[in-house]
Amino acid sequence: MAKYQGTLLFALVLSFILAGCGASQPAAGEGSQGEVHLILGAYTTPREAYAEIVPLFQAHWLEETGQTVIFEESYLGSGAQSRAVVEGFEADVVALSLEADVTRIADAGLITHDWKAVGYNGMVSTSVVVFAVRPGNPLGIADWADLAEPGVEILTPNPATSGGAMWNVLSLYGAALRGHVAGVPAEDPEAAREFLTAVLRNVIVMDKGARESITNYEQGVGDLAITYENEILVGQQAGNDYEIVFPASSILIENPAAVIDAYVDKHGTREVAEAFVDFLSTKEAQEIFAQHGLRSVDPDVAAATADQYPPLEDIFTVEFFGGWPQATEDFFSENGIFNQAIQQAQGQ
Amino acid sequence: MKAILSRRKQNGRSPELGLRAASFIFILLMVVIPMIVIIQDAFREGFDEFWHQVSQPVAAHAILLTLWTSALMTLINAIMGLATAFVLVRYDFPGKGILNAIIDLPLAIPTLVTGVMLVILYGPQQTLGAFLDQQLGFQVIFAPPGIVLALLFITFPFVVRTIQPVLLELDIQQERAAATLGARGWPIFRRIIFPALALPTLSGSLLSFARAVGEFGAVVIVAGNIPFRSQTAAVYVLGAVESENRLAASAVSVVLIAISLLVILITNYLIKRRQIS
Amino acid sequence: MAFTKTQIPSASKRGWGTRLIILLVILYVAFLVLAPITALVSGALQRGVPSFVTALSTQQLWQSFVLSLQIALVVVVIQGILGTITAWIIVRHRFSGKALYNGIIDIPFAISPVVVGYMLLLIFGRNGALYPLLDAIDLQVAFAVPGIFLATLFVTVPFMIREMIPVIENLDRAQELAASTLGASRWTTFWRVIFPGLRTALFYGVALTMARAMGEFGAVLVVGGGVQGRTATTTLYIYHALEERQYVEAYTAAILLGLGSVFIVSLADWVRHRSQR
Numbered sequence: 014m015a016k017y018q019g020t021l022l023f024a025l026v027l028s029f030i031l032a033g034c035g036a037s038q039p040a041a042g043e044g045s046q047g048e049v050h051l052i053l054g055a056y057t058t059p060r061e062a063y064a065e066i067v068p069l070f071q072a073h074w075l076e077e078t079g080q081t082v083i084f085e086e087s088y089l090g091s092g093a094q095s096r097a098v099v100e101g102f103e104a105d106v107v108a109l110s111l112e113a114d115v116t117r118i119a120d121a122g123l124i125t126h127d128w129k130a131v132g133y134n135g136m137v138s139t140s141v142v143v144f145a146v147r148p149g150n151p152l153g154i155a156d157w158a159d160l161a162e163p164g165v166e167i168l169t170p171n172p173a174t175s176g177g178a179m180w181n182v183l184s185l186y187g188a189a190l191r192g193h194v195a196g197v198p199a200e201d202p203e204a205a206r207e208f209l210t211a212v213l214r215n216v217i218v219m220d221k222g223a224r225e226s227i228t229n230y231e232q233g234v235g236d237l238a239i240t241y242e243n244e245i246l247v248g249q250q251a252g253n254d255y256e257i258v259f260p261a262s263s264i265l266i267e268n269p270a271a272v273i274d275a276y277v278d279k280h281g282t283r284e285v286a287e288a289f290v291d292f293l294s295t296k297e298a299q300e301i302f303a304q305h306g307l308r309s310v311d312p313d314v315a316a317a318t319a320d321q322y323p324p325l326e327d328i329f330t331v332e333f334f335g336g337w338p339q340a341t342e343d344f345f346s347e348n349g350i351f352n353q354a355i356q357q358a359q360g361q
Numbered sequence: 362m363k364a365i366l367s368r369r370k371q372n373g374r375s376p377e378l379g380l381r382a383a384s385f386i387f388i389l390l391m392v393v394i395p396m397i398v399i400i401q402d403a404f405r406e407g408f409d410e411f412w413h414q415v416s417q418p419v420a421a422h423a424i425l426l427t428l429w430t431s432a433l434m435t436l437i438n439a440i441m442g443l444a445t446a447f448v449l450v451r452y453d454f455p456g457k458g459i460l461n462a463i464i465d466l467p468l469a470i471p472t473l474v475t476g477v478m479l480v481i482l483y484g485p486q487q488t489l490g491a492f493l494d495q496q497l498g499f500q501v502i503f504a505p506p507g508i509v510l511a512l513l514f515i516t517f518p519f520v521v522r523t524i525q526p527v528l529l530e531l532d533i534q535q536e537r538a539a540a541t542l543g544a545r546g547w548p549i550f551r552r553i554i555f556p557a558l559a560l561p562t563l564s565g566s567l568l569s570f571a572r573a574v575g576e577f578g579a580v581v582i583v584a585g586n587i588p589f590r591s592q593t594a595a596v597y598v599l600g601a602v603e604s605e606n607r608l609a610a611s612a613v614s615v616v617l618i619a620i621s622l623l624v625i626l627i628t629n630y631l632i633k634r635r636q637i638s
Numbered sequence: 639m640a641f642t643k644t645q646i647p648s649a650s651k652r653g654w655g656t657r658l659i660i661l662l663v664i665l666y667v668a669f670l671v672l673a674p675i676t677a678l679v680s681g682a683l684q685r686g687v688p689s690f691v692t693a694l695s696t697q698q699l700w701q702s703f704v705l706s707l708q709i710a711l712v713v714v715v716i717q718g719i720l721g722t723i724t725a726w727i728i729v730r731h732r733f734s735g736k737a738l739y740n741g742i743i744d745i746p747f748a749i750s751p752v753v754v755g756y757m758l759l760l761i762f763g764r765n766g767a768l769y770p771l772l773d774a775i776d777l778q779v780a781f782a783v784p785g786i787f788l789a790t791l792f793v794t795v796p797f798m799i800r801e802m803i804p805v806i807e808n809l810d811r812a813q814e815l816a817a818s819t820l821g822a823s824r825w826t827t828f829w830r831v832i833f834p835g836l837r838t839a840l841f842y843g844v845a846l847t848m849a850r851a852m853g854e855f856g857a858v859l860v861v862g863g864g865v866q867g868r869t870a871t872t873t874l875y876i877y878h879a880l881e882e883r884q885y886v887e888a889y890t891a892a893i894l895l896g897l898g899s900v901f902i903v904s905l906a907d908w909v910r911h912r913s914q915r
Contacts, residue, residue: 052865057881087865088878092603097863100763102781121764171586173600218503219586221599224881231883232484234503251883345604347417352588356418359589381731384724391792392745395757398767402760441666448663452656460664462904463671468846469899470675471853471873474892477880478674481681489673514670526804547655568747575750577856595750602756602860614753621748626741633737 049285050083052276054104056091056114056176057224059138059268061247062305063108069301070292074285082285090222091176098123098273105277105286108137108270108293110176110223113337115269128271132294137270138243138307141263141325142184145230145238145245145255152236156260157188158195161211166235168218170226172345177223181239182351183331183340184264185209193262193327206350213358230255241266242322246306262327268307396618403611414612419588423597424616430505430593431573434512439566442520443558449521450528464521467514475514476582479507503585508593511579516569523565524558531557560632567628571621675896682889693890702875703894709783709871710851713790717847718840721798728799729806747796754792755860758785762861781863786871789857794847801843802836809835838910845906849899 055063063086071082089097091110098104099121109115115135118124129135146154152165160167170178189208192199197208217235220226223244230238231253238255245257272290277283292298299311308322309315315322334340344350404411414420449461467475483490483501493499501507531554540549577595585591592600594613601610683690693699728740746754761768762779772779779785809832817827855873862869864878872895879888 054863060882085865085868087863088881089864090603094863096603096605097781100759100765100780101769101778102863102865103778171600172604173606174603216587217585219588219592221581221586221596221603222881225582228880228883229480232480234480234485248883347606352419355588359587377731380723381727381733383720384727387720388724388739388743388795391795392742395754395761395792396742396745398760399753399757441663444659445663445667448660452660454660456664460667462900462907463667463675465846465849465903466671466675466896466900469849469853469896469903470678470892471855471876471895473855473873473877473880474678474888474895475674477888478678478681482674482677510670514674517670568744571744571748575748575753577750577752595752598750598756599752602752610753610756614750614756617753618745618749622741622745625744625748626737629737629740 047079048081048083049282050085050280051106051282051285051289052085052087052104052280053106053108053289054087054089054094054098054102055108056094056110056268057088057222058110058177058241058244058247059108059302059305059307060086060088061250062138062302062307065301065305066293066298069297070289073292074288080285082289090174092174103276103279104273105280105282106270106272106289108268110266110268111179111337112267112269112331113341114176115271116337118271118273123273123275124271125274126272128269131271131290133310134267135269135271136267136310137290137293137298138268138302139310140241140243140266140268140307141259141328142181142239142266143242143245143260143263144258145227145240145248146258147236148254148256150256150258154237154258156195156258157185157193157208157262158197160185160215160237160239161208163215165215165237166217167212167215168220168226168230168235168238169216169240170223171219171221172351174221175223175226177226177241177244178219179341179345180241180264180266182209182344183334184260184262185212185239186344186350187264187329187333188260188262188327191262191327191329191333193260206354209350210354210358213355216358241306242308243306250305259323259325261325262329263325264333265328265330267330399611399618400615402607403615406608410608411612411615414609415616417609419592420594420597420609420613422589423592423594424613426505426508426592427574427594427617428620430508431512431570434509434516434573435566435570437509438513438516438520438569439562442517442565442569443524443562446521446524446528447554450525465518467516468518472511472515472576472578473582475511476579479511479514479579479583483507483510502583504591507583507585508580508591511583512569512573512576515576515579516572519569519572520562520565523568524561527558527561528554564628564632567624571624574617574621574624678889678892678896682886682893685886689886690890693884693887694894696887698870699872699875699887699891699894702870702872702891705783705870706852706872706895709787709790710848712787713794713851714844714847716791717794717798718844721795721843721847722802722836722840725799725802725806729803743799744796746792746794751789751793751854751856751858752860754789754857758789758792758857758861762788780861781865781869783869785861786858786869789861790851790854793854793857794850797846797850798840798843801839801846805836805839838906841906841909842903845899845902848902852895852899 053063067084067086071084074080074082087094087102087104091114094107095109095114095117098107098118107115107118115124115128119128144154146152152159159165169181172178172182186205186209188194189197189205190200190202194208197204218226218229220229223240227238227240227244227248231248242257245255248255270290270293272283272286277286294311296311296314299309299314303309303314303318303321309318331337331340334343342349415424445464449457480502483493485491485494490501493501499506501510575595577599580593581596581599584593584596586596594617598610598613601613682693724743728736759780760766762772762785763769777784779788813831814827817831822830853873855877858871858874859877862871862874864870864874870878872891876888876891879891
């Protein structure tokens with residue numbers, strides 16, 4: 014009996030000691046002399062690029078100021094990351110998939126500076142919406158119109174949980190509306206919506222994020238995945254054998270990064286956070302983005318890597334839909350175009 | 362005796378009340394207050410708006426899918442859980458120890474990993490998945506069967522572990538007597554064993570149903586998540602949370618909570634009635 | 639688990655029906671539980687034992703494992719004490735609303751983990767009710783270890799209580815009365831008379847709570863944000879490894895979690911076995 018009491022007591026003491034260790038984690042901001050903590054909240058796609066940019070910046074900052082930057086990185090879906098920051102995740106810097114997710118943080122009063130005045134309109138990388146197809150393109154997918162053919166099994170993430178999926182839907186609809194989809198008349202919203210419905214009918218999996226969608230495709234699911242160009246290039250670098258198909262028309266995906274004023278001031282990390290965001294626009298960082306499948310926002314780097322990133326016949330931005338607030342309202346609200354189309358596609 | 366009892370009562374009252382207070386405060390803080398917060402959030406724009414959110418076709422469809430897949434899982438789980446517990450307690454065979462040890466494994470494996478494992482196993486490129494899909498035309502992953510399978514895996518220990526202790530304590534003498542009187546196999550099971558196990562089976566099954574209704578980690582990976590086809594309520598809630606449709610998230614959550622609470626209350630009532638009779 | 643061999647019918651008397659049901663159960667468990675786990679193990683070993691060992695010695699994995707373990711241990715202590723007290727109250731006390739109380743404690747079992755995380759954000763998030771207070775004392779709950787801890791505490795509430803209730807119901811009250819009649823203090827009565835009867839259930843409850851705590855994913859993801867080196871539990875480590883296509887690392891971590899839980903549950907079985915002898 015006494016033995017068990019001893020065990021119990023031991024477990025109790027042990028757990029509180031361990032809990033004590035857990036509680037004494039370093040807080041963000043200035044640590045001991047010559048150390049500074051920086052919390053980066055990013056979306057999942059460019060994590061391989063950041064894995065190389067972060068050490069470069071650390072070396073750069075150490076040389077310039079003698080301080081060691083200790084990074085704490087979080088990678089979540091863009092929307093989830095943005096909401097986490099609004100709900101109290103005290104990231105010093107965010108790097109997200111779409112402008113609307115930074116706007117949400119600004120609207121919450123956490124970003125007070127004009128973040129779009131930094132660097133290239135606040136954007137650090139761009140990409141386009143493309144298709145991943147099986148080796149040798151057995152179905153002969155050439156452009157958007159082929160996606161509506163009966164029997165093509167498509168993967169695209171869910172727009173409710175994934176920024177990437179919103180880009181996909183807007184790209185598809187925009188291409189149709191602009192007359193770049195064979196058989197769909199230009200400037201005809203009704204026809205464009207029907208085309209969206211036909212494609213959605215072929216969707217077999219809607220994962221919660223862009224990365225899950227492409228890794229699912231890698232498991233052999235489906236014939237085709239609608240995704241970012243950089244997701245495919247990174248996937249190919251990781252040894253996957255799918256091929257890339259460029260549609261004639263795509264939306265230009267623009268990925269912003271910004272300093273969160275409220276949190277950097279609280280942590281006393283403004284200087285290093287701003288330096289990091291500035292660093293993202295330097296040629297050094299831009300070249301790394303380009304190596305990881307992202308189209309550079311720096312004109313020189315873009316020109317140098319142009320052979321890797323073929324131009325498309327038609328590229329449009331979200332301004333075509335009147336900007337993000339308007340597009341979100343028109344497409345992804347309760348009675349938005351996307352919800353109407355998916356409902357129709359599933360025969361409801 | 363009476364004196365002792367009354368003294369006991371006097372001495373006993375205050376520490377027992379202390380225990381009660383500790384328990385109440387714990388459950389209040391941990392369970393009740395979060396629930397009140399979410400219920401209040403769901404009804405903050407009135408009942409009509411709540412109902413509107415719940416009866417939206419996409420939400421209603423997700424709730425229905427969750428209910429029928431959970432119900433199907435519960436049925437299979439009840440039968441197979443009962444059989445497994447029975448075999449584990451009553452028979453001796455090689456490998457029994459291992460069988461008993463792996464029953465609890467689903468509890469230990471993160472649901473996220475469960476989902477990934479099922480995709481590895483039944484995915485279209487894998488031998489088993491390819492065989493089922495091409496030879497039998499039966500698609501497991503990214504369809505309702507995948508949901509049922511994931512739920513079965515996750516809830517398997519609940520029914521087995523509810524029945525096992527009852528079966529262990531079941532009076533084998535009654536069965537022996539029945540056997541001596543000439544009853545064999547099935548009648549013994551039906552007349553003596555089953556009545557004793559009906560309740561634990563039911564309560565274990567209902568518990569697994571309650572657990573299944575809220576399951577997320579595995580389902581989000583294997584279900585396919587197509588609205589109106591393979592999107593469950595928990596995945597819908599995640600979508601609503603992520604697209605800042607807070608009212609829809611809270612409303613559907615409240616429906617899930619209400620269903621679970623109802624099921625649990627029914628289970629507890631059945632147990633209590635049985636104990637009285 | 640302990641079974642007395644004398645109760646088990648000898649193999650020679652076994653009919654075809656019995657063999658069939660044993661076979662059926664073995665096949666079912668093999669198909670439902672063993673097959674996915676085999677897929678997991680072969681996934682972890684797909685690039686040979688050396689990569690498995692490398693994956694097992696990753697520093698990030700052990701950091702996350704220690705964090706998960708710390709949280710689980712504190713949770714287990716709290717659930718062990720307050721869960722036992724709550725089970726005691728439910729069995730021995732009479733109060734109005736007890737049926738509801740009994741139902742409410744199962745709610746965490748049924749709520750979708752996403753909703754749990756979301757509820758905690760509604761309370762502790764920057765727009766939550768308690769945020770001004772937390773901010774004033776500079777305590778970060780959401781997206782920090784306390785938030786993960788609370789989420790884990792929430793989802794594990796029912797396990798200990800459910801394990802203890804049947805055991806407390808079966809306790810022999812005459813012994814307690816006898817002990818107090820003979821002048822034993824309440825504390826002595828508890829340690830010498832009541833506790834020995836609860837011990838095995840306590841161990842089992844600890845094992846189940848521990849397994850559930852270590853495996854929690856959805857709630858921890860929503861409330862913790864999965865910041866590497868800060869709020870990365872083992873399940874979040876697995877999640878990130880999967881997203882980075884580090885499949886061997888992910889499956890290895892899952893095996894580590896699974897083995898840890900099997901060890902704990904086996905330990906509980908062993909204790910139960912010993913106490914029955």
